[in-house]
Amino acid sequence: MSYEAITAKVRSGGPGASFDQMTHGLNASAKTRVTALLQRNARRYPAGSNIILEGDESDPFFLVLDGWVALNKSLEDGHVQTIDIILPADVIMPSAEGVSAFDVHALTDVTVCAVPMQELDKLEAADPPHMWTSIRALSAAAKARIAERMLRLGQGSAEMRIAYFLTELYLRVSACNDNQDMVFHLPMTQQQIGEFVGLSSVHVCRTLRRLSRNGLIDTSDHLKTVINDFDSIANIAQIDINQLKAEILPSDC
Amino acid sequence: MSYEAITAKVRSGGPGASFDQMTHGLNASAKTRVTALLQRNARRYPAGSNIILEGDESDPFFLVLDGWVALNKSLEDGHVQTIDIILPADVIMPSAEGVSAFDVHALTDVTVCAVPMQELDKLEAADPPHMWTSIRALSAAAKARIAERMLRLGQGSAEMRIAYFLTELYLRVSACNDNQDMVFHLPMTQQQIGEFVGLSSVHVCRTLRRLSRNGLIDTSDHLKTVINDFDSIANIAQIDINQLKAEILPSDC
DNA sequence: GCGGGTGAATAACCCATCTTAAACTACATG
């Protein structure tokens, strides 16, 4: 199943990973409520726009129906760090206290569905234990992703960070996916990749080109990123694939 | 209240920030259960030992009663990154799925109290909503701490990272504290600080000495770290103090 | 008082990555 197919699935009301996980075990009335929510609260944002700014009041949850979202923090001097990237069918949790800790930034055109607190309360009343268990699992997966990245951000070389970045996003994009070709759509500029992995855009370019020149990846077609030698890439990234999958992917994939 | 006083408070059954938060609102029976748990499940670990290893089965929660704990991840090549540091009266959440995502490492002699899943279930049965709200708040504070650090890890200079490190830990150590002197006990080697801020121990030393030579801090007494010029340090760290306090400190301080 | 171990301080050297800048490509717009 392609990127487009996943988003189509979500849009058409047959959502993907996290949504299934969140609603799995809900009784019928709660499920109906969730589906209604999706229709009602969906909103579109153009690529490059900010869905929420750090410090803004915000709903506690957003379900991404379509597009890629970056959670950003920035320093006064203008440097930006992307803390996490959220893909379709996954959940944005910008805050617990009603105030967002991040800029929620649309990397592509994005459709999200806000889940206000009172809606969550109603859901909880309908079917409490599953709700909380799911939220805990989702937030644990996000924490694991971030920790794994932070390890490489603090201790890894540029090449390792880029290799890890490619592997992580490939795994996540193709998580609920059957076909095994190592091709995926990566809708980010080198600048944005740099903000994610903690490198200048120039050095992102150098590093990608080196991997490309060595035949490990292929970025000649800008719409498709191809991983030619997955094992070598995973090796550079010092990844144990199975462990990583268990850690960062929703459990129903 | 000093570091020792806080740990004494915890040990004597009058716990600090997170514990209050977790148990705040619990009914009497649940509170009794928690207190009993503290007596029963408390365990001591010597400085330098690992309480849990990454990949081990682990209880979902540990309350730190005494000592400093580092949550570490490491690469095959031996490099270690500390993802978070947990102080007395705070909670370690190594996993959601029963398998720890970190090495839980004792920076000092440590006393922790394990909270097994079934214990949590019982607590939840006794008083569900507060339990979950608290857990969400705790894990949000941890996430905020980590994001703020990750921003500097990816985008900041060595000096900024060290300044941020000092400020964050000073704020946390003295959170529930009345006296305003900028002195605190920092039980970490420069090697361990380096693992936390993503620098070699040599460069940690260089950077600390520079701050020290410029009169911003004083580390001549190894048991006490003194921040002489808090504003300058916070400025180097590009911190907005009030915002940071709201974000990373438990709400009852 | 002596030897051994751990952590801090400092120096010298090196290289990974940043910065700046300029050329080039792709694509959209009038």
Added chain:
DNA sequence: CATGTAGTTTAAGATGGGTTATTCACCCGC
């Protein structure tokens, strides 16, 4: 077709931080 804009590629020079190694200070056990 000409022009503009956004992103990529490459080059050249500067530097922040890593690495290795040595010395120093302190503590602890004998």
